[in-house]
Amino acid sequence: MSQASEREGLSAETGRAILDLAAEVGGVAMLAGRLLRRLAPPRLDGPELARNLHRMGVKSLPIVGVTALFTGGIMVIQAGVLIRRFGAEGLLGWGAGFATLREVGPILIALMFSGRVGANNTAELGTMTVTEQIAALETLAIDPLSYLILPRCIAMVVMLFMLTVYGDVLALAGSALMGQALLGVSVATFFNGFLETIRVWDLATGLIKSVLYGVIIALSSCHFGLTVTGGAPGVGRAVNTSVVASATGIFVTDYFSTYLLG
Amino acid sequence: MIEFRGIMKAFGPKQVLKGVDLSIPDGEVFFLIGSSGAGKSVLIKHLIGLLKPDAGQIILDGDDVSKLEGAALYRVRKVCAMVFQHATLFDSMTCAENVALPLRKHHNLSARDALAEAQKRLVQVQMGEFAEKYPGELGDGMRKRVAIARALTVDPRYVLFDEPTTSLDPVSARRVDKLIRHLSDTLGVTSIVVSHDLASIFSIADRIAMLYQGNLRMVGTPEEFRNSSDGVVSQFIHGRAEGPMEV
Numbered sequence: 001m002s003q004a005s006e007r008e009g010l011s012a013e014t015g016r017a018i019l020d021l022a023a024e025v026g027g028v029a030m031l032a033g034r035l036l037r038r039l040a041p042p043r044l045d046g047p048e049l050a051r052n053l054h055r056m057g058v059k060s061l062p063i064v065g066v067t068a069l070f071t072g073g074i075m076v077i078q079a080g081v082l083i084r085r086f087g088a089e090g091l092l093g094w095g096a097g098f099a100t101l102r103e104v105g106p107i108l109i110a111l112m113f114s115g116r117v118g119a120n121n122t123a124e125l126g127t128m129t130v131t132e133q134i135a136a137l138e139t140l141a142i143d144p145l146s147y148l149i150l151p152r153c154i155a156m157v158v159m160l161f162m163l164t165v166y167g168d169v170l171a172l173a174g175s176a177l178m179g180q181a182l183l184g185v186s187v188a189t190f191f192n193g194f195l196e197t198i199r200v201w202d203l204a205t206g207l208i209k210s211v212l213y214g215v216i217i218a219l220s221s222c223h224f225g226l227t228v229t230g231g232a233p234g235v236g237r238a239v240n241t242s243v244v245a246s247a248t249g250i251f252v253t254d255y256f257s258t259y260l261l262g
Numbered sequence: 263m264i265e266f267r268g269i270m271k272a273f274g275p276k277q278v279l280k281g282v283d284l285s286i287p288d289g290e291v292f293f294l295i296g297s298s299g300a301g302k303s304v305l306i307k308h309l310i311g312l313l314k315p316d317a318g319q320i321i322l323d324g325d326d327v328s329k330l331e332g333a334a335l336y337r338v339r340k341v342c343a344m345v346f347q348h349a350t351l352f353d354s355m356t357c358a359e360n361v362a363l364p365l366r367k368h369h370n371l372s373a374r375d376a377l378a379e380a381q382k383r384l385v386q387v388q389m390g391e392f393a394e395k396y397p398g399e400l401g402d403g404m405r406k407r408v409a410i411a412r413a414l415t416v417d418p419r420y421v422l423f424d425e426p427t428t429s430l431d432p433v434s435a436r437r438v439d440k441l442i443r444h445l446s447d448t449l450g451v452t453s454i455v456v457s458h459d460l461a462s463i464f465s466i467a468d469r470i471a472m473l474y475q476g477n478l479r480m481v482g483t484p485e486e487f488r489n490s491s492d493g494v495v496s497q498f499i500h501g502r503a504e505g506p507m508e509v
Binding site for chain 2: 047124131132136140141143
C-alpha cells in the first residue's frame with residue numbers, strides 16, 4: 001500500500017471515529033434534553049423511583065462500604081513513610097480528610113457505582129430493548145422515558161450523592177483506625193487535625209463532583225442501553241461501552257471540576 | 263375502520279412495502295399472511311406508530327396515524343393494542359404486575375386495586391393461578407395469554423397479534439385462537455393477526471390478505487383462498503415446497 005493511500009485510510013478512520021463520538025455525545029445530550037422536558041411538570045412514576053432507589057442505593061452499601069474503608073486505610077499506608085520521617089502525625093487527619101473528601105472518595109465510589117449500577121442498568125435496558133419490552137411499553141401507551149428512564153436517572157444521582165457521604169465517613173474511619181494501628185496516631189489526634197483544617201467547602205466540592213458523576217453515569221448507562229442493536233452480543237458491547245464512557249466522563253469531569261471548584 | 267393507503271417502506275436498499283392498499287372493517291378477525299420477510303409485521307407496526315411509512319397514509323377512525331406524534335400517538339395506542347410475537351412481558355415483574363402496570367397508569371387505580379383487577383383479567387384468560395409467577399417460569403402459550411390480558415387492559419377496539427401461535431404446541435395454539443375469536447364475538451374487538459399458521463387461519467379468520475414481494479397478492483375469505491387459482495397463493499396455503507413463489 002502506498003504512503004498516500006495509508007494516510008487516506010488513517011484520515012478516514014479518524015474521521016469516522018470523530019463522527020461516531022459526536023453521534024454518541026449528541027445522543028446523550030438529546031436524552032438529557034428529553035428527560036429535562038419530562039421534569040416540568042414532573043412526569044415520574046413513584047413506585048418505580050422507590051424500587052430503583054432501593055436496588056441502586058441500599059444494595060450498593062456493602063460494596064461501597066468495603067471500598068471506602070480500605071481506601072482510607074491505603075491512604076494512611078502510603079502517607080505513613082512521610083508522616084514518620086517528618087514526625088508530622090498531627091497532619092494525618094488533614095491529609096486523609098482533604099484527599100478523601102475532595103478527590104479519592106467521590107471518584108472511587110463513582111467508579112464502583114458505575115461498575116455495579118451503571119453496567120447493570122445498561123444490561124437491563126439493553127435486554128429490554130432487544131426483546132422489544134421497551135416497544136411493548138410504547139404500545140401500552142406508557143412513555144418509557146417517564147416510566148423507566150427518569151426514575152433510574154434520578155435514583156442514580158441521588159444515591160451516588162448519598163453513597164459518597166456514607167463512603168466519606170467510612171473512609172475517614174478507615175484512615176483513623178489504620179493511623180492508630182500503623183503509625184500510633186490516636187483517633188483523637190486524627191480528628192483534631194481533621195476538624196482544625198478541613199473546611200465545609202472541601203466536603204461540598206466532593207459532593208458537587210458526586211452529583212456530576214451521577215449525571216454522567218445515569219445518562220451514559222441509559223443511552224447505551226436504549227440504543228442497543230444486534231441481540232445479546234450487542235448488549236455485551238453496550239455494557240462495555242457504557243462503563244468505558246462513564247469512566248472517561250468521570251475523569252474528564254474531575255479534571256475540569258477540580259480546576260473550576262478550586 | 264382501518265385503512266392503509268399506498269404504504270411504502272424501505273429499510274436501506276430493501277423495499278419491503280411497495281404501495282399497500284387495504285381496508286379492514288370493524289369487528290373482523292383479519293389475517294395477514296405471507297412468507298417470512300414479506301413485510302407483514304412491518305405493516306402492522308405502522309398502525310401504532312412504531313414505524314413511519316416512507317409514503318402513504320394509515321387511517322384509523324378518520325385520523326392519519328402516520329402524522330401523529332407524542333400524546334396523540336399514545337391516544338391511538340389506547341384504542342389499538344399489540345401483542346408481540348414473543349409476548350414481551352416485563353421479565354422483572356410477575357404476571358399480575360405485568361397486567362397491573364397499564365391498569366395503574368391508565369385507569370388511575372392504586373397499586374393494590376390494580377393488582378386485584380389484574381387478577382380478574384388473568385382469570386379471564388385462564389391464567390389466574392399463575393398470577394404470582396414470573397414470565398421466565400411460564401411456557402410460551404401461557405406467556406402469550408398473559409400478554410393478551412395485558413394488551414386488553416387499555417380496553418382497545420383493535421388488537422394486533424404478531425404471530426400469536428408461532429412456537430406453540432397445537433393445544434396451546436388452538437387456545438390462543440379461541441381467545442382471539444372470543445374477543446371479536448363477545449367484545450366486538452377487531453383483530454389483525456399476522457400468522458403462518460394454516461390451522462389458525464382456516465379456523466378463525468373472517469378475511470385474509472396475502473402479502474407477496476411488497477404488494478398485496480390477494481384479499482378474500484378463507485373459502486376464496488382455498489379455491490384460488492393463483493399459483494403463489496395456492497402454493498402458500500397448501501404449504502408446497504415447489505411452485506412459483508420466489509424465496
